[in-house]
Amino acid sequence: MNATPSPNLVGRQRECAELDDLLSRLRSGGSVVCAIRGEAGIGKSVLLDYLAERASGTTISRVQGIEADMELAWASLHQLCGPFLGEIDRLPGPQLDALRVAFGMASGDPPGRFLVGLAVLTLLTRASETRPVLVLIDDAQWLDRVSLQTLEFVARRLLAESVAFVFAVRDPEGAALLGGLPALRLEGLDRRPAGALLESVVEGRLEPRVRDRLVAETRGNPLALLELTRGRRAVELAYGPDASGSGSVSSRVEDDFARRLRSLPEHTRTLLLIAAAEPAGDAQLLVRAAERLGVTPDPVPAAAAGLIQLAEPFQFRHPLARSAVYREAGLAQRRAVHRALAEATDPDHEPDRRAWHAAHAASAPDEEVAAALEAAAGRARQRGGVVAEGTLLQRAAELTPDQADRGRRALAAAEAYYSAAVPERATELATIADLCPLSPLDQARLDRLRAQILFALSRSDEAAPLLLDAAGQFEAQGSPLARETYLEAISATVFAGRVQGPYGALAAATAALAATAPPSTSAASDLLLDGVATLLTGDRARGVPMLREALTALVDEELVSRDAIMRWLFQASIAQETFAHQLWDFHAWEVVSARAVRLSREIGALSTLPLALMFAAGVDFHRGDVAKAVGRVEEGFAISAATGHAPLTYASLVVTAWQGDEAATLAVLEQARRSATEHGEVSLLGVSGYVKGVLYNGLGRFDLALAGAREGVDHDGFNFTGWSLTEHVEAAVRCGETRQAAESLRRLTERTDDTGTAWARGIQARCEALLADGAAADALYRRALALLDSEGIAVQVARTHLLYGEWLRRTDQLAAARDQLRTAHRMFEEMHLAAFGERARRELAATGERARSRRPAATARLTTQEAQIAALAASGLTNPQIGAELFLSPHTVEWHLRKVYAKLGISSRRTLPDALAAAEAT
Incomplete structure (x- = not known):
């Protein structure tokens, strides 16, 4: 039986019923995710309160996004995990290490946010074994970026756990966040319930036309109805609220909070400003800061004015009340409060917050404060908070008096933002750095960064000349970054789809071979660069053995840090393109792709895992395990969706074409064509020729295969040209075009x-x-x-x-x-x-x-993910090991296995290997 909604939930019966159903599903053992969306004051937080009140028998973890905390890496996630940290030592080693480093409980390599996400998923899953877990996240748009990304990843991987995630997201600020998650959208109350809410709080009888005007002016927003009429009689509202009807509802409510603030004593306003500037709500810190400002901490007048709630920690009635307090204060007042907070913050236990407050207190460039921010940025990077690193370095640059140091810090901030996939801010900081005097080495770093940003945004051939220029600058400075940058330039030309031309792969290779740069920090990278460059310049007799040597280094190179692994994963991409399409070396392709997938999983690098899965899918497909290849492609798509990255279509195109699905292949080809046109990734046009050749050769429509394969043959690309030649030879022979077939055979023989x-x-x-x-x-x-x-x-x-x-x-x-x-x-x-x-x-x-x-094998009835999990289980992996492999919880793994057992007609894991073998044999 449903409880009666509180007065604040007038008119929300439908929403309450949906949330009751959510709790019912959670208690039944299911996973539930929901994003409550709407404008400020529409009732999102009240619905979260309703859930918390109704969620008896569950473990509740609640986190509040706070705008001032948005740049403190992992702050929100740490808050959310608080109730579960007593079980942290039960986590698997890599997950434990990642979470401890992220939360500042240990030092180590910066953790990947998806490995942290897997640790949180494991933590919540284990907690749910005792009782269901309800995670409530208010003002999600104000969570720090890395926490929000991690929580979104966790929410998307829930399936068979008794865990519910409910996000409250303010629109329009958070309109672009959490896309694709089930949503409960809140609109203003209808006229009748809105009028009833008004009449319940206004003293005296409201005339119907006055009531209706108030409802219309506030658009039925419950907070506006309550706050704009708070403490007023019906007669005072005869002509509507004090605020005019212009402006958004949230701005009018904020103005009303500001009006109440102005009537308070000065010492109360100062106390509120301290609380608004320090969102952690630490009562002792507030007292210490107040003492430094000579303020008696008496919050009662503020509570009487409806701005705060008397609670521990200090709580504003609404985020709009906090922002009104901070906005109303003058700049000098805000600086004084931040200075007091910096002095009151423990420099040993909270150095980053102390530096942040000191930065807000600064009225002029200050090297001491800038240096403290730079040190805080280093600590943020060690915790994996790359966005926080960029923000702290940006502020450090702004406060740096020396122009050269300012440029150095702005450049470091730009590099951090680029690493965090925030290219817009990276571009802004790069522009600032360019206006400062930079050392020749830093100028090269800046030029390289600009090329990397351009390549990330468009993958066009415009990036290659910039990278080549940066490589030359590094070379002139004797920097080991030169050879890494030459390899990046070649890689850029591969994706841009050009070998010839002034800025094609051949030009980049020629420049790299002529360079006198010192070795890079990676022997594998140096060998790979020499081999690829030699191959591209036409000396295949020397280039092939070099690449064989590079393969040994790629397989055996010891990788001692996350940064080293990430560099290796970048090298692996160009290596696999080379081994598969230039050397036809299936063994090399196979071993490098296997290591790339394993390393990406081990460090939780989901930004690189989809690409690694794409290459591994190609190996599986050529081995004849098409189902496994499709599984890898689908996993890559799922991870791309969960992480917000664009999906990689190469492997999907190849598999779909070989399967002979013309409509599906052409649809994916059209999507690839649009992408190539919009983003300059011309290599997609090269693969399309090969794909059409395979598709129509399979369908026996050799005239179309001939035309399609011809596109791939004529395309001036590094990859797929050789494969297109094989399709062209077959199609040309079947069409009686023996001269064309002979020419393509000649070109193919040059490559083989x-x-x-x-x-x-x-x-x-x-x-x-x-x-x-x-x-x-x-x-x-x-x-x-x-x-x-x-x-x-x-x-x-x-x-x-x-x-x-x-x-x-x-x-x-x-x-x-x-x-x-x-x-x-x-x-x-x-x-x-x-x-x-x-x-x-x-x-x-x-x-x-x-x-x-x-007859179709029994295993054909398994879904892609079921087949993956069944194969891993049959190989002897435990549920936690399978979960770590596929970024799933052990509960979800077990849920899939139960379905596998039912489909295969078995009852235990012990008989799974034989059942799979028997099913394949039927």
Whole structure:
């Protein structure tokens, strides 16, 4: 039975019913997430109060976003986790370390926010084993950025835990936050309940027309109705509230709070200003600051005026009351209060808050304060608070008297903002730094940063010349950053999709090889740069061995810090592009992608994990494990959605094309085309040629395959050109365009002759077979099969069986053709590659044999995530280990496993490996 809503919830019966249902689902063992959205004063906080009052039998954690705390890294998350920190030592080691560093309880490498998120998820999940957990987050738009991002990540990963997250978000300030989460939107009260609320608080009888005018002027906003009429009689309201109808409801309410403030004694106003400037609400700190200002801490008059609530800690009635107090004070008053707070703050236990208050107290540049802020920024970085680092450094730069030091600090702030994915602020601080005298080394850092920002925003070829220029400046200063920057320049040209031209990959490679820069801090990076640059300049005979040596370094290099791992993950991207598309080295691609996924998971680097998953999906796909590849692609998309990053479409394009879904492939291609046009990522246009070649070769529409593959062949790109050549050879032969096929074979041979890998030699042999006759063709097909099978590249093995069978049928060797086509048909069906499977079936029917379709394996009934979890469980991982691997809670893992057991007809983990094997065999 529902409780009767409090008077403040007049007209909110529907919303209360939804929240009652939320609590019911939570108590039933489900996870629930909701964002209550609306303007200031609309009743969001009151609904959170309603939830807290109704949530008997649950553990409640409540956090209040405070605007003044927005730049203090992890402050809000620390507040939220307070009730659960007694269990922190039960966390797995990496999660424990990440959380302790984030909360300033230990020193160590800056933790990734998603590893911190996984730690919080584990903490909440364990707490929910005893009783349901209700997390209430008020004024989410004012949480510090890293806390909000982490909590959003946790909320999106909830599924089978007895945990509920309810965010209250003020619009329009928070309109762009928490997109996609279930929302409860609050509008103003309807005329009748709004009028009833008014009449319940106004002394005397309101005339209906006066009541209706007040409701209309406040747009039914409950806070406005209550506060603008507070302490007034009906007769005083005959002509509406004191404030005019202009301006937003929140500004009018804030003005009303300011009006009440002006009637208070000066010492009370000063006390309120101290509280407004120090949002932690520490009563002892307020007393110490008040003593320094000669103020007696008597809050009673402020409570009588309806500005605060008499409670511990000190609480304003509403955030608008806090902002009204701070806004009403003069600049000199605010500085005096911040100075008192800085002097009253313990320099040993709260050095960052002390520095922040000192900065607000400063009326002129002050090197001592700036240095304290710079030190605070260093501590923020150690906790993983990169946004906080940028903010503190920005303020430090503003207070720095020396122009050279100001430029250095502004540049450091810009770099911090760039690392935190806030390119707009990074650009602003870079402009400030550019106006100051910088050392040659810092000027190079600035130019490199500007190029990095440009590349991150557009991936256009405009970034490459800037990076090359920065690399030259680093080289002139003898900096080891030169070689890292040359590698960045080459990488930029790869994504920009150009090899030739004044700022293409070849130009960057030529400059890198001519450079006399000292070694970088990474041997793997240096070897990779030398190998890629040598390869690009045409000396494949020297470049290939260099890249083999780079592979050993990439696999074996010891990585001792998070920064080192992040640098390695950047290098891994260009390395995998090179190994897969230039060297045809399947082993190198496989081992580097496996390490990239593992490292990204270990440090919680979800910014790099989607890209690592994309490369790993390519390996799985070529191995023939299409379901696993699709699982990795979907996981990458899910992580991108949870983290706000744009999804990577390369692997999805390739898999969809091989599956032969024309409508889906063309839809993704169109999306990629728009992205390439808008952002300058021309390499997406290169992959589209390969994708069209695969799609239409699979569907047997060779004229379209020829035109599509031609786009990929003609595209001046680093990647996918070689793969496009193989599709073009096949399509050209089927269309009778033997001259085109021969030219593409010649170009392909230039790329494969000197690599020496089985993949390269196998693909080359198959393409040669397409243009050969008689015994030579037969021998080439058999050679291609042996080479590709030795590498375990199943999709290419199946493709070769198909082509060999088609050739045998056309040369009237029907019995031999049936053997090859049966194998191709079986393999394509097992891999769920429908178009190529249908092509094999048609060819087999042409030999006089009817192909039998296999029943779908029982594992096909598993969802992608169920299949992932089942495979990991069958390999021996525990639920917590699987959860850490996939960024899920152990409860969610167990929930998925129960569904797996039901679908496979088993009852325990012990029989899972055999059940999976048996299901695949059916």
